[in-house]
Amino acid sequence: MIRPVAAGPLSRALQVARPSFRASIKRPTRPVTLRRSRLALTGFKPFTTSLQCYQIADHIDIKHEKQVGKATLEKHPEDVSSDSSMHPVLTEHGIDESKRKEEEDVDMLADLKHDLKVVQDTFNLSAVPKEALTIGLAGVLPYMATSLSTVYLAYDINHAEAHGSGLLIDPQTAEVLLHIIEPLQIGYGAVIISFLGAIHWGLEWAKYGGTHGYRRYAYGVIAPAVAWPTTLFPIETALISQFLAFTFLYYADAKSVVRGWTPQWYTTYRFVLTFIVGASIVATLIGRGEIADKINKLPGPADRVKALRDSQAQSLAEEEKARREKIVAQEEEDDEDEEEEEDEE
Numbered sequence: 001m002i003r004p005v006a007a008g009p010l011s012r013a014l015q016v017a018r019p020s021f022r023a024s025i026k027r028p029t030r031p032v033t034l035r036r037s038r039l040a041l042t043g044f045k046p047f048t049t050s051l052q053c054y055q056i057a058d059h060i061d062i063k064h065e066k067q068v069g070k071a072t073l074e075k076h077p078e079d080v081s082s083d084s085s086m087h088p089v090l091t092e093h094g095i096d097e098s099k100r101k102e103e104e105d106v107d108m109l110a111d112l113k114h115d116l117k118v119v120q121d122t123f124n125l126s127a128v129p130k131e132a133l134t135i136g137l138a139g140v141l142p143y144m145a146t147s148l149s150t151v152y153l154a155y156d157i158n159h160a161e162a163h164g165s166g167l168l169i170d171p172q173t174a175e176v177l178l179h180i181i182e183p184l185q186i187g188y189g190a191v192i193i194s195f196l197g198a199i200h201w202g203l204e205w206a207k208y209g210g211t212h213g214y215r216r217y218a219y220g221v222i223a224p225a226v227a228w229p230t231t232l233f234p235i236e237t238a239l240i241s242q243f244l245a246f247t248f249l250y251y252a253d254a255k256s257v258v259r260g261w262t263p264q265w266y267t268t269y270r271f272v273l274t275f276i277v278g279a280s281i282v283a284t285l286i287g288r289g290e291i292a293d294k295i296n297k298l299p300g301p302a303d304r305v306k307a308l309r310d311s312q313a314q315s316l317a318e319e320e321k322a323r324r325e326k327i328v329a330q331e332e333e334d335d336e337d338e339e340e341e342e343d344e345e
Contacts (some may be wrong), residue, residue, distance in 0.1 A: 197223025
């Protein structure tokens, strides 16, 4: 290795870090005695180089090796087994197998307990006021009832097709009931969405978290504007649209909790109710998908408007035909009267 060596104090400072083993060929240096007046110029002296070789010190203590060789090894038969000479991949030697398994079990249980705690905290309603929780759950029960009714009627229709008769009611009655329940579910969903937007109006009037003006009032305007047009859609489209509306409103309510516009428990409260409503919508869509090709399509508002226009056009055509026939009949009568007058003359 080639390293720079300066004369004077700098050289002596560098010699401290030199190893004890040096090459046999080197350039000897002569110590230089500097006066105090020349000390400031020592940094500007030219550097010289010296070749230095580093060797790895590997001294073998033969006496100690002989003493170790004469020593008797201690016996530990409890540590000897058929696989004691095998090195485990994930553990080390010297760890009790039962203790290791116990630690692994504890770790797995800890992860499971953590997951269960997350679920428990998600559905923890202890901070929610009892009155709000009771009325909220009572409000979503009719919605869930319409969904369960749709699932049962779909099962009954499939049972009738497979076995020739329904389980409790005939397929014609089940289809009629299904056409009654589906608009009820969509209309009730529009009411719930509108109510979720109106809550923010009440919080603004109560000045909860301060006054925020149009930004908070927008919740109460956008929610019904999105909800009620879904009543004009086909069944599947309306349900999917309301599912997206419920999800968007939950996200907006969660953001309002972060901003301090709503109480801290409102996010958990909304999550539980939204979970029930979302599961009901999914169940209804599954039930509808099972019998989509086995029932007649329920006429929607667009179909009713088209039927009304067709009936109006048909009525107008019939009136026009009757008016023309009346005019023709009147003209024929006038012609007959004129002919009679001419004959009399």
